[in-house]
Amino acid sequence: MREITTKRIMEMKGKEKITMVTAYDYPSGLIADKAGIDIIFVGDSLGMVVYGDENTLNVTMDQMVYHTRAVAKAVKRGLVLADMPFMSYETSVEEGIKNAARLVQAGADAVKIEGGYDHKKLVKKLVRSGIPVMGHTGLTPQRYLRLGGYHITGETEEEIEEIIRDAKALEKAGAFAVVLEFVLSDVAKLVTEEVKIPTIGIGSGPYCDGQVLVWHDLLGFYEHTPPFVKKYADLRNIIQLALENYKEEVKDGKFPSGQYYWEFLDKDDFEKKKKRAMERLSQEESED
Ligand SMILES: Nc1nc(=O)c2c([nH]1)NC[C@@H]1CN(c3ccc(C(=O)N[C@@H](CCC(=O)O)C(=O)O)cc3)CN21
Ligand SMILES: CC(C)C(=O)C(=O)O
Ligand SMILES: [Mg+2]
Structure with a gap:
């Protein structure tokens, strides 16, 4: 209840x-x-x-x-x-x-x-x-x-x-x-x-x-609301600004920056694993 x-x-x-x-x-x-x-x-x-x-x-x-x-x-x-x-x-x-x-x-x-x-x-x-x-x-x-x-x-x-x-x-x-x-x-x-x-x-x-x-x-999602509405926030504008910002950062290569992705710390380890994975792939391809 x-x-x-x-x-x-x-x-x-x-x-x-x-x-x-x-x-x-x-x-x-x-x-x-x-x-x-x-x-x-x-x-x-x-x-x-x-x-x-x-x-x-x-x-x-x-x-x-x-x-x-x-x-x-x-x-x-x-x-x-x-x-x-x-x-x-x-x-x-x-x-x-x-x-x-x-x-x-x-x-x-x-x-x-x-x-x-x-x-x-x-x-x-x-x-x-x-x-x-x-x-x-x-x-x-x-x-x-x-x-x-x-x-x-x-x-x-x-x-x-x-x-x-x-x-x-x-x-x-x-x-x-x-x-x-x-x-x-x-x-x-x-x-x-x-x-x-x-x-x-x-x-x-x-x-x-x-x-x-x-x-x-x-919350202000529209321009055209009934005449009795008081807009307590302008969320449409806030959301649009956020999306424009996101778009610009992707276009400019600013997003994702370092804190938002992960990489191999040991590059030799990656090279070894990559080599073996690639070898297995070409093996499978020749078998198909
Ligand atoms: N987003 C939304 N908010 C609402 O409050 C609402 C809805 N939708 N949908 C269902 C009804 C319809 N409502 C509405 C919608 C428009 C007006 C309006 O614009 N009235 C104008 C024109 C009226 C006329 O043609 O005489 C006016 O100036 O009063 C009023 C109430 C209230 N309700
Ligand atoms: C406008 C309110 C009272 C309503 O019935 C609705 O939002 O559907
Ligand atoms: Mg209703």
Whole structure:
């Protein structure tokens, strides 16, 4: 059992801000855990930031299982959360349960689904089966085609109603928290006040109970990140400089220098062994 449980996350509401970051492999899981992040999240943003797709719709259960396993091996303290990918829970409650179980068996402590009200039956069944669930409302990227892109949410009264309805349905069904993605901050504040479960914001302002960002965005791997991202490091530039340096040193014959390779100390010994090896080779060649 890891130190951070869904129970601990729920108790943090109103007391301590919840921190969450995505991770997709062993080294990122290790670093996020060592940094003391509360929730280490294998998001389906995987499809975009790791696999280079323009949306998250091509991510498969097999990919989520594979990446969850790598992250789970690294994380000792934080809560490991895994996204349910597109069409892994929409077809039926049974399908959703089966797929959530695969993520748990790969090492996830909880799963996240997009939506709330539409999936209350699934959430209830998962929680009863022992699988903690996080919901997700506001901008739901798995509805990319219907939404026609990634836009801010909560501007109309219908949208405000839908976001609150989702959050309340999730709370009632037993979800332990809800992500509010790209929601106007006034609306995110209202939702945070209206439900007892923690709200975790991304692009939704400071009134949420916690914050989540995508690994590649906050570490500066891209030029084009969503407008709500603060870049805490410029790793793309650091990595590019390191690679250019490596390239130059190889081209100039500076790498590898003495400390990075090994040679015979006794050159006579080498000459003897070389002679015998070469003789054996020409013997074999004449036999072929
Ligand atoms: N790397 C990454 N970071 C994310 O935060 C993230 C993903 N990928 N993929 C899934 C969703 C999609 N997200 C996004 C992506 C782009 C915008 C964005 O650029 N919005 C622009 C244009 C919106 C419009 O066309 O109206 C904006 O200025 O708001 C917002 C949220 C957030 N999520
Ligand atoms: C943007 C976050 C909340 C997400 O769902 C993901 O990274 O997949
Ligand atoms: Mg996601």
